[in-house]
Amino acid sequence: MATEQRPFHLVVFGASGFTGQFVTEEVAREQIASEQSSRLPWAVAGRSKEKLQQVLEKAAQKLGRPSLSSEVGVIICDISNPASLDEMAKQAKLVLNCVGPYRFYGEPVVKACIENGTSCIDICGEPQFLELMHAKYHEKAAEKGVYIIGSSGFDSIPADLGVLYTRNQMNGTLTAVESFLTINTGPEGLCIHDGTWKSAIYGFGDKGSLRKLRSVSCLKPVPIVGTKLKRRWPVSYCRELNSYSIPFLGSDISVVKRTQRYLHENLEDSPVQYAAMTFLSDASDLPKGGGVFTPGAAFSRTKLIDRLNKHGIEFSVISSSEV
Secondary structure: OOOOOOOEEEEEEOOOOHHHHHHHHHHHHHHHHOOHHHOOOEEEEEOOHHHHHHHHHHHHHHHOOOOHHHHOEEEEOOOOOHHHHHHHHHOEEEEEEOOOOHHHHHHHHHHHHHHOOOEEEEOOOOHHHHHHHHHHHHHHHHHHOOEEEOOOOOOOHHHHHHHHHHHHHOOOOOOOOOOOOOOOOEOOEOEOOOOOHHHHHHHOOOHHHHHHHOOOOOOOOOOOOOOEEEOOOOOEOOOOOOOOOOOOOOOOHHHHHHHHHHHHHHOOOOHHHHHHHHHHHOHHHOOOOOEEEOHHHHHOOOOHHHHHHHOOOEEEOOOOOOO
């Protein structure tokens, strides 16, 4: 990993976007709660200085920290401007990328980070992009000694670390894991929304996928074998899946607005900021040499599960007989 002195330990890229604003708030909350000596210099980055300042001011008001705007750096950069991405990467040890859909906008950030010796964590849930980044950049990242860790939000942290936790709790060899997701429904049906609704539309926008999704039904709530993730993950309201093939693909734009308002009011802590803090504090426990990794591969030897347990994302054995 690059060790030269840089002005910021962490940069939240896309901080003024729908997901980025929540990540920014949670990073700020984490830093405020830390002791003065353990706080890390960090910054927000995006296309509009005005919008970035608004996000910081909003977080400052919510957290009761009037001085927040003066404590956080602001970097102006744009996906369409590679030079600006280079400048952002040069100033950070770690970029937390919240700009999606990643299949369209993710690779320039990965490339800039690797070329400038900067690690990168994202919240992507797009398998095609994740596989492509590993195929194209794993060796390059390893040569630079940097880490590219994808899907470090809801999409993979609970599943990856849940399997690792289950394996570590068993007296024997784990050969298979069956897992299910428990979710709560709203008055208009149910869908999971990760903050980038365009990803759903672009990612599943072909007719064959749409036809298949019309017959999809909701999963029944069954806990991960031997493990309980006790957490109310953000869910959004949309019309039933047999009415809308994909969340927000219908013509009623009010569904999108209601969903975004609901998420804004109910989105709780995400694992991504804890993944970032774990990366910065447990660097010696990461895989040796750098490369492109999944969260489970990157954080298996770190204290990420302990950090998540302290912040309401609980991993626990629900029955020793089941283990």
